[in-house]
Amino acid sequence: MVTAASVRRSHPGQNRLLAALPAPDYESLLPHLELMPMPLGQAVYESGGPQGFVYFPTDSIVSLLYVLEDGASTEIAVTGNEGLVGISLFMGGETTPSRAVVQSAGVGYRVRAAVLKKRFESSGEVQHLLLRFTQALITQMTQTAVCNRHHAVDQQLCRWLLLMLDRLSSDEVRMTQELIANMLGVRREGVTEAAGKLQANGLIEYARGRIRVLDRPRLERSVCECYAVVKREYDRLLPYGKRPAVAT
Secondary structure (H helix, E strand, O other): OHHHHHHHHHHHHHHHHHHHOOOOHHHHHHHHOEEEEEEOOEEEEEEOOOOOOOEEEEEOOOEEEOOOOOEEEEEEEEEOOOOOOOHHHHOOOOOOOHHHEEEEEEEEEEEEHHHHHHHHHHHHHHHHHHHHHHHHEEEHHHHHHHHHHOOOHHHHHHHHHHHOOOOOOOEEEEEOOOHHHHHHOHHHHHHHHHHHHHHHHOEEEOOEEEEEEOHHHHHHOOOHHHHHHHHHHHHHHHOOOOOOOOOO
């Protein structure tokens, strides 16, 4: 749920990618950044649709979904305050076959594509940073495909939960089992069984569309190798900086 308090507390430096920009580039973008509520379920962009803005989530999480002709979809990556949504706009494309949907409500900042493309083309440091993020995102997409093909549903669920926790300020994820099944591209019964197994082992607590992680260290020991591969790549490629709140 997006609250007035979360909007008041927001500042661009809460997005770690924006915070890592060189000061001149960060300051040049500030006048163009527009604070946006990002409610649960909002489509940031549709598959094949026009994209006029790049989004920088602060306390929200956006899911990138690949949608089939019959309407079925599977999550291929998630992006939160570590990055941005809309890489195709500075990588030379104007559309993308994926759909971007807000998975965890919050706020974020958007900037017109033309503004960011100008900084991308004129600043080598901005270009280097955004390309490193793109490489990390591609790693996540690749590892997600491998995980969905080769690992058990309970391991996939562990990976998904840890990716969410890395982008949230709490140990609780609000999501129904049906939606998780849609994200992972598996049957709901598989998620129910996997969640029940994790709950029986004392790793999570699940009730009414909320999953609370009770023991993260054990969850990390239960997950497949895919989570660590993705996390190492993000940590290696994105040496994020910190930036104090600045009024826009």
